[in-house]
Amino acid sequence: MKNVTLIATAAMGLESIVASEVRDLGYEDVTVENGKVIFQADVSAIPRCNLWLRSADRVKILVGQFEVKTFDELFEKTKALDWHAYIPEDGEFPVIGKSVKSTLYSVPDCQAIVKKAVVEKLKQKHGIASWLEESGDLYRIEIAILKDVATLTLDASGAGLHKRGYRIGQGEAPLKETLAAALIKLTNWQPDRPFVDPFCGSGTIPIEAALIGQNIAPGFNREFSSENWPWIGAKVWEKALEEAEDLANYDQPLDITGSDIDHKMVEIAKDNAIEAGLGDLVTWKQMQANDFHPKKDNGYVVGNPPYGERIGDKAQVEQMYRDLGKALADYPSWSAYILTSNENFETLFGRKATKKRKLFNGFIKTDYYQYFGRRI
Numbered sequence: 001m002k003n004v005t006l007i008a009t010a011a012m013g014l015e016s017i018v019a020s021e022v023r024d025l026g027y028e029d030v031t032v033e034n035g036k037v038i039f040q041a042d043v044s045a046i047p048r049c050n051l052w053l054r055s056a057d058r059v060k061i062l063v064g065q066f067e068v069k070t071f072d073e074l075f076e077k078t079k080a081l082d083w084h085a086y087i088p089e090d091g092e093f094p095v096i097g098k099s100v101k102s103t104l105y106s107v108p109d110c111q112a113i114v115k116k117a118v119v120e121k122l123k124q125k126h127g128i129a130s131w132l133e134e135s136g137d138l139y140r141i142e143i144a145i146l147k148d149v150a151t152l153t154l155d156a157s158g159a160g161l162h163k164r165g166y167r168i169g170q171g172e173a174p175l176k177e178t179l180a181a182a183l184i185k186l187t188n189w190q191p192d193r194p195f196v197d198p199f200c201g202s203g204t205i206p207i208e209a210a211l212i213g214q215n216i217a218p219g220f221n222r223e224f225s226s227e228n229w230p231w232i233g234a235k236v237w238e239k240a241l242e243e244a245e246d247l248a249n250y251d252q253p254l255d256i257t258g259s260d261i262d263h264k265m266v267e268i269a270k271d272n273a274i275e276a277g278l279g280d281l282v283t284w285k286q287m288q289a290n291d292f293h294p295k296k297d298n299g300y301v302v303g304n305p306p307y308g309e310r311i312g313d314k315a316q317v318e319q320m321y322r323d324l325g326k327a328l329a330d331y332p333s334w335s336a337y338i339l340t341s342n343e344n345f346e347t348l349f350g351r352k353a354t355k356k357r358k359l360f361n362g363f364i365k366t367d368y369y370q371y372f373g374r375r376i
């Protein structure tokens, strides 16, 4: 198999960022839909996208797509696909599913039918009369039906791509690594500029900034379900890993600081950075956000402060936003990017944002308030 159709799934609102990451890896002809980015590529894109996509949730392989209204149709059309080209004799292939606005709405039934159709196809093509052992590598199948169109995919990532492997500790409201990377990508920070997260918590934003700053592939220290798939081949994976090693720029100096009011979080962030292999590349400090006194100009603040959603916290958080606005106003050359669900943020902070962008932090509707600094 030389070419595949890949789907990089994305959280709502992050599709265009994932699409530009896909294009940056050299893949053209990218289609963007709700929650996904679809593109054609050769098989080497499977390891490359898994290793490099910073803001995508998963990399999936499109096996087939068809209209479906009955269970018989689902069975026959699923069975007609080339499952044997992807799943070997011993492959383990659980089926997960979802159905939205479709005639076939019973997800457990759809999953069972897909499973049965794939079993039959594999037995027939691999020449096996008995039970399939399913003792080998994982090939997770997904059946997703939307408005009577079924999409069948294989998950090439395994654990979601946000699981970089470095977050050994976390606080109460950690940001997903994929969203943290997207927040940085939405700024025009360059690695030679100062970067500060004054609400660093477990350190996700500064760690992702350091990975971006030194061009380190975010998936370099983890495993993927497709690592041992025979039709991709160990050589293709090795080549992608070598490429990641070659492209990493460990000599790039960085000026990244993460601070938090809570010294326990600062310790956790430090440990996570060490786990990420970033050692002392990021400066960590225990500090109040409004004690902001940078020595350099033209820096970037990127932060995910508390939102004050819990009863009793709101007034305190709002006062903190006011103080933050005053503290940052003294440094007009700095750009500030703040993610919060507080709809009154601009008034509290004391300035209208240059730009705003709606983003979901998990299920919480937030805005990303962007204040562009005046370069000096």
Ligand SMILES: C[S@@+](CC[C@H](N)C(=O)[O-])C[C@H]1O[C@@H](n2cnc3c(N)ncnc32)[C@H](O)[C@@H]1O
Pocket (backbone or CB within 6 Å): 170, 171, 173, 174, 175, 176, 198, 199, 200, 201, 202, 203, 204, 205, 259, 260, 261, 262, 265, 287, 288, 289, 290, 304, 305, 306, 307, 320
């Ligand atoms: C939503 S969490 C940040 C989570 C972080 N992005 C992560 O991925 O772990 C907000 C953080 O702000 C810190 N914080 C609250 N008030 C603060 C203040 N006035 N100054 C600095 N940090 C503060 C909290 O201790 C908490 O760790």
